[in-house]
Amino acid sequence: MIYLKYNCPLTYLILLKLEGGKTVEEKTDAEQRNATSEEDTEIFENPGEGLEKATFAAGCFWGIEEAFRQIKGVVATAVGYSGGHFKRPTYEQVCTLDTGHAEAVRVIFDPEIVSYKTLLDVFWKIHDPTTKDRQGPDVGKQYRSVIFYHSDEQKAAALASKEELEKSGAFKNPVVTEIVPVSEFYMAEDYHQQYFEKKGFLQNIFRSFKK
Numbered sequence: 272m273i274y275l276k277y278n279c280p281l282t283y284l285i286l287l288k289l290e291g292g293k294t295v296e297e298k299t300d301a302e303q304r305n306a307t308s309e310e311d312t313e314i315f316e317n318p319g320e321g322l323e324k325a326t327f328a329a330g331c332f333w334g335i336e337e338a339f340r341q342i343k344g345v346v347a348t349a350v351g352y353s354g355g356h357f358k359r360p361t362y363e364q365v366c367t368l369d370t371g372h373a374e375a376v377r378v379i380f381d382p383e384i385v386s387y388k389t390l391l392d393v394f395w396k397i398h399d400p401t402t403k404d405r406q407g408p409d410v411g412k413q414y415r416s417v418i419f420y421h422s423d424e425q426k427a428a429a430l431a432s433k434e435e436l437e438k439s440g441a442f443k444n445p446v447v448t449e450i451v452p453v454s455e456f457y458m459a460e461d462y463h464q465q466y467f468e469k470k471g472f473l474q475n476i477f478r479s480f481k482k
Contacts, residue, residue, distance in 0.1 A: 312458050315349050318379045322346060325380060325390050326353060326419035326453050328373035329398035330406025333466040336376045338397045340468065344385025348465070349377045351458045353419055359457055365413050374413050377456055387425055391432040394418065400436070401444040419453040426450065 318324055329335045332350040340348050352360050355372030365372045378390060398406055400416045418433075420426040429450045437446050 312349070314347055314379055315377045315456070315458070318346075321381060321383070322379055323382050323387070324421050324453075325378040325387060325425070326375055326421070326456060327378070327390075327394050328353065328375040328415060328417040328419070329394060329400075330374070330414045330416075331409050332374040332376050332459070332463065335374075335397060336465065337467040338393060339376060339378050339390070340465070342380075342385055342390070342393060344381045344383075344389075345378055346381055347379040349458055350463050350466075351375055351377060351456050352413075353456045354417060354451065354454050358455075362460055362463065366411070369412075372413060372457075373415050373417050374459075375417070375419065375456065387428055388432065391418070391429060395432070395436055399442075400446045400448040401442045403447045416448040418448060418450045419456075420450065421453050426452075 315324070327335065327339075336348050336350050339345055352365050352370075352372035353375040355365075355370040357364065357368070357370035357372065360368075360370045360372055364370055365374070380387075380390065398416060402416075404410065404412050404415045406414045406416075418429045420429055433446060433448060433450065436442075
């Protein structure tokens with residue numbers, strides 16, 4: 272198994288301090304969201320002919336997004352918030368209020384190149400699905416493990432994949448991953464999108480998933 276061990280809030284604060292001056296991270300979350308255009312987000316709701324959507328939550332979304340971006344057949348990715356009861360939450364609200372959202376990754380993929388089952392295999396490998404509301408040092412409901420399915424076919428595949436994992440004995444503790452219908456996906460602020468790619472961090476972690 273490959274596990275991603277980092278602390279999102281801590282890394283964010285360190286980067287902000289190192290970069291200094293007026294940086295994009297210093298804008299408010301609301302300002303950052305407004306900077307994302309409708310053209311940029313359209314593909315994540317309406318991918319187009321021949322493409323499909325998948326949505327996963329597996330802890331801090333920075334590294335999870337980067338892992339999926341390494342997969343051949345993945346056309347686009349975005350990080351955001353899903354599974355909550357609060358409309359258009361900001362990062363600060365998700366972290367400090369009980370909005371119920373999970374940090375999630377929306378994946379647009381070409382099923383002719385990469386199957387949904389392969390994406391599920393990647394999902395299980397890049398986090399610990401046995402820790403409830405936690406991944407490594409990141410603790411909170413926003414870091415829970417979730418598969419948000421977009422169709423009955425995805426639901427069946429996710430349930431079968433989870434059962435296969437449980438029977439494999441790969442983990443001694445029970446798998447606590449939720450498998451639920453997809454809910455509203457709210458795009459995260461611009462500075463969260465493709466975070467590690469922009470910063471050039473932790474590329475070596477994902478060598479197993481290179482295109």
